[in-house]
Amino acid sequence: MTILMDASEVHRRLAAGVRTILLDVRWVLGRTDGRSRYLEGHLPGAVFVDLPSELADHAQPALGRHPLPSVDSFQVAARRWGINDGDTVVAYDDSGSMAAARAWWMLRNAGVENVYLLDGGLAAWRAEGHPTEAGEVTPDVGNVTLGGGNMPTITEEEAAHWHEQGVLLDARAGERYRGEIEPIDPRAGHIPGAVSAPTTGNVTAEGTFLPAEELRRRFAELGVDASANVAVYCGSGVTASHQVAALELAGYSAALFPGSFSQWSNNADNPVAVGSEPFEAEREAKDGDTPIARRPSGTSAVAGSSVGS
DSSP states (O other), X not given: OOOEEOHHHHHHXXXXXXXXXXXXXXXXXXXXXXXXXXXXXXXXXXXXXXXHHHSSOOOBTTTBSSOOOOHHHHHHHHHHTXXXXXXXXXXXXXSTTTTHHHHHHHHHXXXXXXXXEETTHHHHHHHTTOOOBOSOOOOXXXXXXXXXXXXXXXXXXXXXXXGGTSEEEEOSOHHHHTTSOOSSSSSOSBOTTOEEOOGGGGBOTTSOBOOHHHHHHHHHHTTOOTTOOEEEEOSSSSHHHHHHHHHHHHTOXXXXXXXXXXXXXXXXTSOOBOSSSXXXXXXXXXXXXXXXXXXXXXXXXXXXXXXXX
């Protein structure tokens, strides 16, 4: 299934009057100015989507920082955006689709078939000289009916053992994977057995996705092939959606761990690995410390850098 739409195609659709629902999903971890930037300028007719309140439920330690909302609450939001059954939806942001991919994944999961990411986002639109408009867009309320369960997911328990049956990719920044920093979650490090695969490795300097062949090479280096069972997590399930999209472009299906590391690290019974390898432990656990995973012989991983949610 094609998941990208370029700026030229979006412009052609708008110019021809073809019904297209545009979702502006500007959000970056640690920033709260998405709406104000949207109001300053956005694609014509685009509706602002507030990721923390419309693409997530309230944070809960047992479920993570951005738990998936209920089907009912998500349907209310999607109807507010003006989506009708059968509509074509295009989501974008100004951060390489890292936030927009959350809307893409959730709508796909809810059963919306014609949902795309604007490849390159707002920057690609502006680079082609297309116009933007300022102010709020309030569309007529839509009638879309949403469901769930159309995209694969894994649980916290399954994440603990995923490396035994497949490849578990960590989409966060390499330094967060290695446990060098942790700006928001209670413990630093990664789920034991996970391989570092920062989302920034999926895109060009301009924020467009790499060609499918390059993505396949990238994921092959991380242990992904046609026979692999692949699952993905990040900090809270946001940028992991971007990884799922990149894997689909490369020809692979991947499951999402919605609670991601924010859920994992809040459970004191869960071990946390540190360092550049899937099971590496760089420090000894002391009495009372949360368990730290040990490294089996012969394991390795690729580390990099990315923001990650």
